[in-house]
Amino acid sequence: MSHLVQPAASLYIGGRPVEGQGAMLAVHYPYTGEVIATLHEASLEQVAIATATAASAQPAWAALRPVERGRILLRAAMIIRDRGEELARLETLDTGKPIQETRVADWPSGADALEYFAGLAATITGQTIPLGGDFVYTIREALGVCAGIGAWNYPSQIACWKAAPALIMGNAMVFKPSEETPLGALKLAEIFTEAGLPAGIFNVVQGRGAVGAALVTDPRVAKVSLTGSVATGQKVYAAAAEGMRHVTMELGGKSPLIIFDDARLEDAVGAAILGNFYSSGQVCSNGTRVFVQQGILPRFLERLSARLTHVKMGDPLDEATQHGPIVSPAQVSKIRAAIERGQAEGAQLVCGGVGEGSFVPPTVFADATDDMFIAREEIFGPVMTVLSFTAEDEVLARANATPYGLAAGVFTADLARAHRVVAALQVGTTWINAYNQTPVEAPFGGSKLSGVGRENSAAAIDHYSQLKSVYVGMGSVDAPY
Numbered sequence: 001m002s003h004l005v006q007p008a009a010s011l012y013i014g015g016r017p018v019e020g021q022g023a024m025l026a027v028h029y030p031y032t033g034e035v036i037a038t039l040h041e042a043s044l045e046q047v048a049i050a051t052a053t054a055a056s057a058q059p060a061w062a063a064l065r066p067v068e069r070g071r072i073l074l075r076a077a078m079i080i081r082d083r084g085e086e087l088a089r090l091e092t093l094d095t096g097k098p099i100q101e102t103r104v105a106d107w108p109s110g111a112d113a114l115e116y117f118a119g120l121a122a123t124i125t126g127q128t129i130p131l132g133g134d135f136v137y138t139i140r141e142a143l144g145v146c147a148g149i150g151a152w153n154y155p156s157q158i159a160c161w162k163a164a165p166a167l168i169m170g171n172a173m174v175f176k177p178s179e180e181t182p183l184g185a186l187k188l189a190e191i192f193t194e195a196g197l198p199a200g201i202f203n204v205v206q207g208r209g210a211v212g213a214a215l216v217t218d219p220r221v222a223k224v225s226l227t228g229s230v231a232t233g234q235k236v237y238a239a240a241a242e243g244m245r246h247v248t249m250e251l252g253g254k255s256p257l258i259i260f261d262d263a264r265l266e267d268a269v270g271a272a273i274l275g276n277f278y279s280s281g282q283v284c285s286n287g288t289r290v291f292v293q294q295g296i297l298p299r300f301l302e303r304l305s306a307r308l309t310h311v312k313m314g315d316p317l318d319e320a321t322q323h324g325p326i327v328s329p330a331q332v333s334k335i336r337a338a339i340e341r342g343q344a345e346g347a348q349l350v351c352g353g354v355g356e357g358s359f360v361p362p363t364v365f366a367d368a369t370d371d372m373f374i375a376r377e378e379i380f381g382p383v384m385t386v387l388s389f390t391a392e393d394e395v396l397a398r399a400n401a402t403p404y405g406l407a408a409g410v411f412t413a414d415l416a417r418a419h420r421v422v423a424a425l426q427v428g429t430t431w432i433n434a435y436n437q438t439p440v441e442a443p444f445g446g447s448k449l450s451g452v453g454r455e456n457s458a459a460a461i462d463h464y465s466q467l468k469s470v471y472v473g474m475g476s477v478d479a480p481y
């Protein structure tokens with residue numbers, strides 16, 4: 001069966017497909033390595049055309065009633081839900097993630113975001129501030145043209161999570177997906193047009209880092225939202241600063257998952273599995289440092305190994321497959337090097353290993369120490385590092401001893417301890433007796449080097465709008481001279 005999914009053209013500008021004039025970009029299906037689409041990057045001139053098109057379309061879009069904008073986003077969400085199977089297949093081909101995941105997690109969570117912000121649209125208002133006779137009122141305004149730049153692990157979800165709050169506030173967007181997974185954003189652009197979005201409000205340019213860099217510094221861009229690594233985030237944040245642009249940075253992490261002796265064992269094991277191996281471990285908020293209290297550690301490792309023997313790896317389009325390939329050969333090499341380093345530094349390989357071809361099996365290291373590479377650096381693959389601890393104070397200090405601050409989880413039956421621990425964790429997103437749940441209703445994002453700003457929830461509105469305050473004088477103006 002052919003896996004070819006060649007789109008009409010590489011870019012989407014002004015409500016229609018446009019061919020890129022830059023370098024070639026081959027899209028590979030990670031499972032077989034075959035080329036499933038051949039695209040072209042945008043030329044730097046085309047990046048400028050995309051932002052200019054967005055800038056000229058944006059004022060009329062911002063002038064619509066919010067319910068009208070909401071209606072279009074809702075229609076887009078309905079189209080996504082109606083075509084769930086076709087879109088899940090496309091996402092699987094683009095990323096290599098198992099179809100049993102892409103059916104429920106990727107586009108569906110994108111549709112959730114469109115529905116959520118469509119519903120919120122008409123409730124977003126300013127304030128009136130009384131001053132006796134005079135008063136001030138505030139207007140929450142669009143920023144203008146927003147640039148979205150995506151990572152490869154959740155390409156369609158990332159595009160929707162950025163587009164939904166941006167568009168609902170009356171902004172236009174130029175989105176650059178990851179060069180590894182360029183197909184979902186193009187599909188989203190088509191869906192938006194079909195749903196009635198005016199031409200030029202959601203545009204897609206393709207390309208590697210240089211195209212992203214050109215987008216970030218384009219004079220028409222008022223805001224940049226990046227999902228990517230810390231290293232890229234530092235470059236993009238610095239480049240955005242020159243134009244005083246607003247930023248949202250959703251970056252990497254090395255998040256702690258803390259399991260106390262009194263935790264429900266099977267739940268904690270399940271959360272550690274999902275929080276390390278879903279999407280073959282390519283999830284930014286994964287709890288890759290699993291701190292397990294000494295009393296429960298032997299049973300934890302035993303149950304973890306036992307449950308991992310049942311994982312089904314293979315063809316991601318087979319609905320029984322639970323663990324797919326890694327997105328690219330470069331990422332496979334990076335993960336393998338980290339596993340080899342873990343062994344060389346003396347951690348105990350409990351299960352898994354370097355794997356074969358494009359696959360890396362769920363891999364667990366125990367007897368690790370905090371200074372090892374596998375306990376410090378984001379690997380962005382299916383590698384879990386188990387660390388033991390004895391006391392609450394000790395584990396908190398160790399969990400916080402990292403420059404990252406994306407997420408953290410705690411498993412315990414002690415209610416007071418659970419709340420005390422999450423309060424002390426220096427991260428943006430936490431879970432108690434759960435892990436990696438990211439419903440659109442809740443703010444999501446990191447602190448420290450893991451990012452600034454929040455996606456999802458009403459909090460995202462603040463990051464795609466600005467306040468204008470209007471002072472209204474009701475009396476005469478008393479000038480002293």
Ligand code: NAD
Nearest residue numbers: 150151152177178208209212213228229232250251252284
């Ligand atoms: P990456 O940083 O290599 O690339 C991210 C995007 O930035 C790509 O589209 C890339 O082309 C673009 N880019 C690269 N250099 C650029 C530049 N100088 N200017 C503008 N754009 C540039 O990240 P990746 O390998 O695609 O994704 C993996 C990383 O993303 C991991 O660190 C992971 O933790 C992180 N991530 C974070 C979240 C989150 O929400 N916090 C979600 C998913 C992934």
